[in-house]
Amino acid sequence: MLSRLAIFALSFLASTVSAAGLPPDPFAPPTGLSQDRLAQYERGRLIFSAHWRPSGTTGPDDFEGLGPLYNRISCASCHNAGGRGRAPDDPSRPFLTALIRIGMREADGTVGPHPHFGTQVQDRAVPGAALESRISLAWEETTGSFADGEEYSLRHPVLTIRPDPGPNAVASIRVAQPVRGLGALEGHEVGFGWKGAQPDLRHQNAAAMSGDMGLTSTLFPEPACPLEEQTCGGGPDEVGDSRLDDLTHFIRLLPALPPHATPNDQEGEKQFKALGCAACHDPSRPAMTDMQLHDMGAGLDDGLPEGDAESFEWRTQPLRGLGTILSRNPKAPLLHDGRARGPAEAILWHGGTAQASADGFKRLPASARNALIRYLEGL
Numbered sequence: 566m567l568s569r570l571a572i573f574a575l576s577f578l579a580s581t582v583s584a585a586g587l588p589p590d591p592f593a594p595p596t597g598l599s600q601d602r603l604a605q606y607e608r609g610r611l612i613f614s615a616h617w618r619p620s621g622t623t624g625p626d627d628f629e630g631l632g633p634l635y636n637r638i639s640c641a642s643c644h645n646a647g648g649r650g651r652a653p654d655d656p657s658r659p660f661l662t663a664l665i666r667i668g669m670r671e672a673d674g675t676v677g678p679h680p681h682f683g684t685q686v687q688d689r690a691v692p693g694a695a696l697e698s699r700i701s702l703a704w705e706e707t708t709g710s711f712a713d714g715e716e717y718s719l720r721h722p723v724l725t726i727r728p729d730p731g732p733n734a735v736a737s738i739r740v741a742q743p744v745r746g747l748g749a750l751e752g753h754e755v756g757f758g759w760k761g762a763q764p765d766l767r768h769q770n771a772a773a774m775s776g777d778m779g780l781t782s783t784l785f786p787e788p789a790c791p792l793e794e795q796t797c798g799g800g801p802d803e804v805g806d807s808r809l810d811d812l813t814h815f816i817r818l819l820p821a822l823p824p825h826a827t828p829n830d831q832e833g834e835k836q837f838k839a840l841g842c843a844a845c846h847d848p849s850r851p852a853m854t855d856m857q858l859h860d861m862g863a864g865l866d867d868g869l870p871e872g873d874a875e876s877f878e879w880r881t882q883p884l885r886g887l888g889t890i891l892s893r894n895p896k897a898p899l900l901h902d903g904r905a906r907g908p909a910e911a912i913l914w915h916g917g918t919a920q921a922s923a924d925g926f927k928r929l930p931a932s933a934r935n936a937l938i939r940y941l942e943g944l
């Protein structure tokens with residue numbers, strides 16, 4: 566129990582910290598939680614930020630069971646401050662906040678796990694375990710032009726995986742999605758991840774622990790380990806159900822980003838509706854997504870079906886909060902693999918059932934295109 570004096574000292578500290586102009590706590594809890602729910606939120610926040618250690622190592626806490634193969638040692642290292650990740654800008658840079666999903670196309674056309682990599686490439690391994698792979702990413706540019714003649718350039722990823730996964734392998738680059746405001750997206754047929762493949766937040770979090778960090782749980786008891794090795798990992802449940810519950814409680818309640826401060830642009834809003842954007846990014850829904858899978862065309866086809874999604878299908882990404890992301894970086898890498906440098910390129914990549922929206926955008930005069938971008942910057 567904290568004494569009254571300690572509470573006074575803490576609140577004094579909090580007020581001096583904000584007075585010093587430090588940014589607000591990105592993981593601040595929503596207001597009005599009961600004491601029990603607040604305590605569980607704080608436990609979940611700790612699990613999200615914890616640096617997990619390999620099994621059998623000693624440390625100051627009990628966050629143990631990392632690896633043997635993994636991508637990063639904590640949730641927060643990819644979802645920095647709860648935000649989104651990016652893919653490396655050139656082959657010399659490591660994957661820090663993005664990962665690779667992978668599969669193997671069989672003779673009958675179906676896609677199953679890859680015999681060496683499984684369903685995800687882990688590019689890190691604990692001391693003593695063999696490294697599964699090395700990955701690097703380059704980008705190729707193609708140019709095009711708007712109807713008014715103004716030129717644009719789009720980049721698409723060229724991925725190298727070592728050892729060579731073979732000609733029938735299919736690989737998909739995924740940047741970390743923002744993890745804020747997700748409680749409002751629960752309860753739909755389409756779930757979590759860029760292809761909506763994880764049915765609910767508990768499964769999504771357990772899948773992240775397993776695939777991204779090599780932590781087993783009752784939902785994913787198999788360790789992430791090189792297939793050749795027989796024994797690896799510290800057992801079938803390194804996380805524990807109560808920690809998974811706490812983490813899920815935290816993710817469910819982590820508040821959405823507030824809408825960006827600039828007033829929404831009326832001309833831009835008109836274009837947003839006229840171009841059919843609102844059919845999928847429905848502004849009447851809390852996060853501006855219909856939570857459906859859509860055929861996004863050949864340009865965004867990654868060759869990898871997942872859950873109910875075909876290789877060319879993606880879940881409508883929420884646009885609420887996009888303005889705050891763009892206010893920090895107007896060319897923020899968007900779409901599932903971060904190929905779009907800002908919202909205009911993201912729109913230009915829309916194909917399939919969203920092709921008409923991209924075509925309409927290309928036909929607009931520059932003033933109307935800019936109005937639409939201003940509208941997105943206000944979300």
Ligand code: HEC
Binds near residue numbers: 613739740
């Ligand atoms: C290596 C980077 C990485 C790490 C570590 C990581 N994530 Fe993620 N996260 C991602 C990526 C990439 C996606 C998108 C996954 C996909 O489409 O397959 C994602 C998606 C999610 C989503 C779904 C968001 C949505 O809109 O559907 C949640 C929730 C989430 N992660 C939570 C976590 C938690 C909790 C942890 C820690 C246990 C974690 N992540 C660790 C990269 C990471």
Ligand code: HEC
Binds near residue numbers: 880883899900941
């Ligand atoms: C048929 C449904 C559909 C329509 C219509 C549509 N979108 Fe999208 N949008 C999507 C999907 C699905 C994604 C995710 C694609 C991906 O990540 O590869 C997306 C992604 C985006 C993104 C990137 C978001 C992020 O955080 O990465 C932006 C920006 C965007 N859309 C804006 C628009 C605008 C503006 C329009 C109208 C000009 C529009 N969209 C029309 C389905 C649609």
